[in-house]
Amino acid sequence: MNEHHETLLAFMQTQGFVWGPAPELYGGAAGFYTYGPNGTLLKRRVEEKIRTLFSTHEFFEVETPTILPAIVWEASGHLGGFTDPLVRDADGGVWRADKLLEEHYAKHDIKTPVPVHNDELLKAIKATNMQAPNGKKLLDEITNHSLMMRTTIGTEIEGYNRPETATATYLPFLRYREHFRKKLPFGVFQIGKAYRNEISPRQHLVRMREFTQAEAQLFLDPQEKEMHEQYARIKDTVLPLLSWEQQVREGEPENMSIQEAMHKKLFGSNAYAYGIHLAYTLFTSFGIPEKNIRLRQHGPEEKAFYASDAWDVELYLPSFGWTEACGIHDRTDYDLRQHAKHSKQELDIFIEERREKVIPHILEIAFGVDRPVFALMDIFYEQKSEQEGMSTFNIPYELAPVHVAVLPLQKKLSTTARNVYAMIQQQGFVAIYDETASIGKRYLRQALIGTPYCVTIDFETEENNTVTVRDRDSQAQERIPIAELETFLRSTYKR
RNA sequence: GCACCCAUAGUCUAGUGGUAUGAUACGGCCUUGCCAAGGCUGAGGCGCGGGUUCAAUUCCCGCUGGGUGCACCA
Numbered sequence: 001m002n003e004h005h006e007t008l009l010a011f012m013q014t015q016g017f018v019w020g021p022a023p024e025l026y027g028g029a030a031g032f033y034t035y036g037p038n039g040t041l042l043k044r045r046v047e048e049k050i051r052t053l054f055s056t057h058e059f060f061e062v063e064t065p066t067i068l069p070a071i072v073w074e075a076s077g078h079l080g081g082f083t084d085p086l087v088r089d090a091d092g093g094v095w096r097a098d099k100l101l102e103e104h105y106a107k108h109d110i111k112t113p114v115p116v117h118n119d120e121l122l123k124a125i126k127a128t129n130m131q132a133p134n135g136k137k138l139l140d141e142i143t144n145h146s147l148m149m150r151t152t153i154g155t156e157i158e159g160y161n162r163p164e165t166a167t168a169t170y171l172p173f174l175r176y177r178e179h180f181r182k183k184l185p186f187g188v189f190q191i192g193k194a195y196r197n198e199i200s201p202r203q204h205l206v207r208m209r210e211f212t213q214a215e216a217q218l219f220l221d222p223q224e225k226e227m228h229e230q231y232a233r234i235k236d237t238v239l240p241l242l243s244w245e246q247q248v249r250e251g252e253p254e255n256m257s258i259q260e261a262m263h264k265k266l267f268g269s270n271a272y273a274y275g276i277h278l279a280y281t282l283f284t285s286f287g288i289p290e291k292n293i294r295l296r297q298h299g300p301e302e303k304a305f306y307a308s309d310a311w312d313v314e315l316y317l318p319s320f321g322w323t324e325a326c327g328i329h330d331r332t333d334y335d336l337r338q339h340a341k342h343s344k345q346e347l348d349i350f351i352e353e354r355r356e357k358v359i360p361h362i363l364e365i366a367f368g369v370d371r372p373v374f375a376l377m378d379i380f381y382e383q384k385s386e387q388e389g390m391s392t393f394n395i396p397y398e399l400a401p402v403h404v405a406v407l408p409l410q411k412k413l414s415t416t417a418r419n420v421y422a423m424i425q426q427q428g429f430v431a432i433y434d435e436t437a438s439i440g441k442r443y444l445r446q447a448l449i450g451t452p453y454c455v456t457i458d459f460e461t462e463e464n465n466t467v468t469v470r471d472r473d474s475q476a477q478e479r480i481p482i483a484e485l486e487t488f489l490r491s492t493y494k495r
Numbered sequence: 496g497c498a499c500c501c502a503u504a505g506u507c508u509a510g511u512g513g514u515a516u517g518a519u520a521c522g523g524c525c526u527u528g529c530c531a532a533g534g535c536u537g538a539g540g541c542g543c544g545g546g547u548u549c550a551a552u553u554c555c556c557g558c559u560g561g562g563u564g565c566a567c568c569a
Contacts, residue, residue, distance in 0.1 A: 010506050014520070027542060027559045078569070086496085095496075096566070132497090145496090147569075163569080199496055199567050207568065304569065324568095386531060409528060436522085440530035447531095456529065468529075477529070 005319035011381050015449050017042065018205065031201030031209030038449050041401035041430060043373050047191055049285050050214050057278060059187035059216045064168040066193055067151060070158040075342035076167040078148060085118055088139045095132055097121050097142050104130050118142040147196045161195035165213045166366055170335045173347050184349055184360055189216040191369065203320055205374040215366035218275065221351060222361045225269035234277040235259040241266060242296040253294045266297065268309040268330060271363055275328050279313050279365045286372045287396035292316040292379060308332050315375045326367035333359040393450035397492050400450040403429040404489060407442050409458040411435050417457040420467065420482060427486045429493065447472060452492060455485065
């Protein structure tokens with residue numbers, strides 16, 4: 001673990017951003033964290049950015065259940081074929097059965113393919129007479145590990161916590177069809193919890209067992225993936241693109257216009273390019289510096305089974321380096337076909353002009369919300385020694401957890417100060433009142449949580465109803481009338 | 496999950512087979528005119544369980560949590 005990350009963890013804990021692993025009282029469970037008051041405010045602001053951007057691009061928010069019966073996950077492909085076959089050794093160690101056999105075959109230059117089904121896999125392993133890598137005897141049983149968290153609905157229905165929000169978002173397709181008056185394209189988005197029973201979660205908020213996911217889903221007519229109007233608006237935008245070709249030759253991302261990328265066939269359709277652009281815009285709207293963002297194309301091996309086009313938004317985290325933050329997938333008609341098959345319903349739309357029924361294609365932008373939140377803390381917390389100046393959380397002003405602090409210069413000014421505090425709260429700002437310790441110490445406290453403005457009530461306030469407003473970044477103070485505070489603050493915090 | 500390493504106030508740390516050092520943060524009082532100011536003072540800790548021992552925070556085992564590598568991350 002690097003030193004920066006250790007400093008960051010102390011910052012997040014002491015300043016009320018992130019605590020855990022929870023429940024701390026009982027020693028904690030890996031992969032679960034609690035957002036403290038400041039962390040929760042920060043995360044909310046990030047979620048508001050998501051809502052604003054998706055809404056202004058004609059996506060509509062929905063909220064679906066987090067627990068769904070097994071049949072849904074059989075249809076989506078999450079259950080069944082996509083669990084890991086595990087074999088135990090005499091000591092209780094657990095190994096990936098298919099990987100063990102694969103390695104064994106590779107080592108002995110055996111060309112036989114590794115069987116897919118558990119019983120055949122077990123038979124093949126027994127035939128090799130192999131042992132576990134730790135020298136222990138392997139047991140005669142293969143069990144499945146699934147990343148899905150199982151639960152029971154009522155007394156006996158098998159259910160699972162959703163491992164992604166997307167599948168849950170697709171299920172009301174027939175309702176969407178009516179709601180959007182049988183016309184494509186239409187878009188929906190969802191922000192909510194997802195659960196993955198990771199074998200060993202690490203890297204703090206970056207990989208949790210319970211996390212917040214956000215995703216936008218655009219339902220398209222497969223023959224109308226050109227989206228000329230939207231494409232025309234974005235085609236000249238330059239994006240940092242790390243193509244698969246560049247990765248193979250270990251090159252750097254290239255700054256390239258979307259149009260140029262289309263010519264090079266990096267994106268499969270105008271619509272997909274639109275999705276890429278939207279995802280990139282989203283991450284810049286969080287205030288993450290452009291140098292910390294790049295787009296990386298998936299290689300043929302890592303591309304998900306359902307996707308025709310696949311890129312990730314990656315963020316540079318000082319703690320962990322380049323980290324996947326968001327996937328943009330053209331999922332084609334895979335999901336709707338699967339659910340049509342399993343539910344025995346026709347999930348299509350009748351296109352008037354062509355007099356035909358089509359199964360819409362789905363373009364997906366999906367990401368863990370906790371990752372950009374972590375990135376903001378990781379990138380913008382700056383620790384300084386007392387000689388160097390104040391340690392500051394340099395979060396962009398509009399994302400700061402607390403908008404403004406109200407500080408009486410001395411305690412004898414507290415009545416006036418509390419009146420100003422009450423007024424600011426009623427105006428809808430998130431405010432903090434602090435009258436303990438020296439004024440300098442209180443400025444530091446606010447800098448540490450990124451509060452942009454400190455309103456100080458001094459002796460002049462009582463004479464002429466003015467206060468000073470201290471700006472976090474410039475540390476400059478400006479005297480303004482109390483009556484103008486709201487306008488001043490409103491200019492930073494648009495609502 | 497495997498291998499190795501680690502675990503002391505909120506945070507960071509010293510140290511010990513006889514219950515613990517310091518810094519910082521925090522509370523109270525006094526002082527204080529924009530400063531990470533000063534004085535007095537207060538509260539706060541050996542992750543959990545078992546073993547060895549007269550005695551365990553210290554030694555041993557297990558668990559939990561963290562780090563690194565492998566695996567996993569659909």
